[in-house]
Amino acid sequence: MSLSHPDLWSVVNKQFKYKWMSYKSVFQGLMIAQIIAMVFSLFGVASSSMGFGFIDLNIQYITGDFVFFFTCLWAFFISVALDRNENRLADQIFVTNSWSRHLANVVFIVIANMIGTITVVTASFFVKMIHIWIFGIDGFIFFGEYTLPGMLIFFIITFFYLILFSSLGYLIGSIMRQGKLIKFGVVLFVGGPLIFTDNSYLIPLFQFFGDESSVIWFILKILLTSMLAIGLTTLVSRRLEVQ
Amino acid sequence: MSIVSCQHLDKKYKKQYALKDLTIELEENRIIGLIGRNGAGKTTLLKTLAGQIVPTGGEVKVFGENPFNNLKLSANTIYVDDQMQFSLEMRIHEILVAAEMFYENWNRELADRLIYYFGVDRYDFHDQLSKGMASTFNAILGLASRCPLTIFDEPTTGMDYSVRQDFYRALLKDYIAHPRTIIVSSHLLNELESILEEIVLIKNGKCILHESIEDFKEYAIGLSGDKNVIQSIVDHDVIIHEKELSESQVYIAVDNHLSEKDITGLKQQGVQMTSVEAADLSMFLTNDTRGGIDDVFKSS
CATH class of the missing domain: 3.40.50.300 (P-loop containing nucleotide triphosphate hydrolases)
Incomplete structure (x- = not known):
């Protein structure tokens, strides 16, 4: 019987299709996260009240910020779980090696995040629409101006933030799978401070990405960080046996 | 290849x-x-x-x-x-x-x-x-x-x-x-x-x-007969499996490398020779237990 000599990219392509068939819950998770976020958003992200003598002005900001934030969490957690043991076992039944697996995972993350981005943008509008349906137009509504370049930037920024959260999740997931003790350490030293401190140490990190005024630099920073995270992941999980 | x-x-x-x-x-x-x-x-x-x-x-x-x-x-x-x-x-x-x-x-x-x-x-x-x-x-x-x-x-x-x-x-x-x-x-x-x-x-x-x-399937043969007779002729190293049939009678599976002389000797002493089923032989060879299950129930 003659041997087949598969090339890496054809296997990556097949593995991506396989993952697309087998990770349906990822998109159910996205729907649930965004529905919860939309419910929160309906009550307004922020509001301010002002009084001018006999006039009271109450301004409520309806935005998709909650949806964005929840989708970032979704991107992070699906990526933590993407390369988990069960999934590696399921990969291993068919044709795979660690390169093709990581590459297929990256392709999956990119496509899933594209879908995530589209739904973040549409959900942001949806929230505003629902707000009008429920509460009616009983006041003045000021819409932000939506221009095509502005929307494009909204798409790009959202997408690359999701990529950033995903790649960090992918790295953290792979580190956690190195052993029970390491998993405990990650939870203790990463999860602990996030919950029990004011997280002021994260400010420079957010500033590094968030204060970037050039879109090109922003994209480059995120791409470099993500590539670094995924590179580290392949290194960390290099000798991992599936058991 | x-x-x-x-x-x-x-x-x-x-x-x-x-x-x-x-x-x-x-x-x-x-x-x-x-x-x-x-x-x-x-x-x-x-x-x-x-x-x-x-x-x-x-x-x-x-x-x-x-x-x-x-x-x-x-x-x-x-x-x-x-x-x-x-x-x-x-x-x-x-x-x-x-x-x-x-x-x-x-x-x-x-x-x-x-x-x-x-x-x-x-x-x-x-x-x-x-x-x-x-x-x-x-x-x-x-x-x-x-x-x-x-x-x-x-x-x-x-x-x-x-x-x-x-x-x-x-x-x-x-x-x-x-x-x-x-x-x-x-x-x-x-x-x-x-x-x-x-x-x-x-x-x-x-x-x-x-x-x-x-x-x-030809790897081993089974010998059943008098314990002392078999043990005097068969080299201990070639024994694959041994089971006592009674006080004096024994069944032994051995490597099928006995000399003509040994075979004749065994036959003359009334030892029966049988082929060993492949399934049994694989069990004897891979067996990791000590003695047979009967030994567990033997009163000491």
């Missing part, structure tokens, strides 16, 4: 060796039985060949290459056992689509016919199948993928008798039509014997025997 080559292979888990100094060469296009007791190292060896485990020592080559993390090996090998963990979100018919996508030699018609014959519900999820049905489905996957190296690790776990017989028959028929290297592991030789061409016995992580099935 040698398709599998292991040289002084070791695999250590914490302090225990699962494989120890195992050396074996397997030729292409054979059906090989890997027989050993539970914990002998069968699964560790097979998973090493399938590239799922990294050995701690020695060298392993499959298709002339290191199997771990090897795409070529993965494309030409399928490893089937009862622990196969499929995606919980895929139904049987979707798994079949995936298998067809990945395996070049996949035969859809064969898979469909076997699925129909064994009554596997295509719309079930794999984890909804009963143990026997899951094993049957896994075996179908192994057969229909027609990989140049097909590994079945205890494939019949949970299958009932008639399904086991059908599976072995299907395996043999498909092998004859499409010869490839098939390794089937089991702790028992009984049902496998008729389809095997070669047998490999493994005990305590070592390969203790690798023979063609014909040679294996």
Whole structure:
């Protein structure tokens, strides 16, 4: 019987299709996260009240910020779980090696995040629409101006933030799978401070990405960080046996 | 051509060796039985060949290459056992689509016919199948993928008798039509014997025997008769198995290398000579227990 000599990219392509068939819950998770976020958003992200003598002005900001934030969490957690043991076992039944697996995972993350981005943008509008349906137009509504370049930037920024959260999740997931003790350490030293401190140490990190005024630099920073995270992941999980 | 080559292979888990100094060469296009007791190292060896485990020592080559993390090996090998963990979100018919996508030699018609014959519900999820049905489905996957190296690790776990017989028959028929290297592991030789061409016995992580099935059937002879007579003629080193029949009578299985003189001597003393069934012999050789079960109940 003659041997087949598969090339890496054809296997990556097949593995991506396989993952697309087998990770349906990822998109159910996205729907649930965004529905919860939309419910929160309906009550307004922020509001301010002002009084001018006999006039009271109450301004409520309806935005998709909650949806964005929840989708970032979704991107992070699906990526933590993407390369988990069960999934590696399921990969291993068919044709795979660690390169093709990581590459297929990256392709999956990119496509899933594209879908995530589209739904973040549409959900942001949806929230505003629902707000009008429920509460009616009983006041003045000021819409932000939506221009095509502005929307494009909204798409790009959202997408690359999701990529950033995903790649960090992918790295953290792979580190956690190195052993029970390491998993405990990650939870203790990463999860602990996030919950029990004011997280002021994260400010420079957010500033590094968030204060970037050039879109090109922003994209480059995120791409470099993500590539670094995924590179580290392949290194960390290099000798991992599936058991 | 040698398709599998292991040289002084070791695999250590914490302090225990699962494989120890195992050396074996397997030729292409054979059906090989890997027989050993539970914990002998069968699964560790097979998973090493399938590239799922990294050995701690020695060298392993499959298709002339290191199997771990090897795409070529993965494309030409399928490893089937009862622990196969499929995606919980895929139904049987979707798994079949995936298998067809990945395996070049996949035969859809064969898979469909076997699925129909064994009554596997295509719309079930794999984890909804009963143990026997899951094993049957896994075996179908192994057969229909027609990989140049097909590994079945205890494939019949949970299958009932008639399904086991059908599976072995299907395996043999498909092998004859499409010869490839098939390794089937089991702790028992009984049902496998008729389809095997070669047998490999493994005990305590070592390969203790690798023979063609014909040679294996001639490997030993059984002697029953007077204990003292047999012990005086037969060298203790060649005894494979010993069982007391009564105070003075004994049954002994020995290496079939007795000299003409010994055979004549034994016959003259009334010792009966019988062939040893391959299944029994594999059990004697891989046995890890001390004495026989009867010894446990003997009053001291």
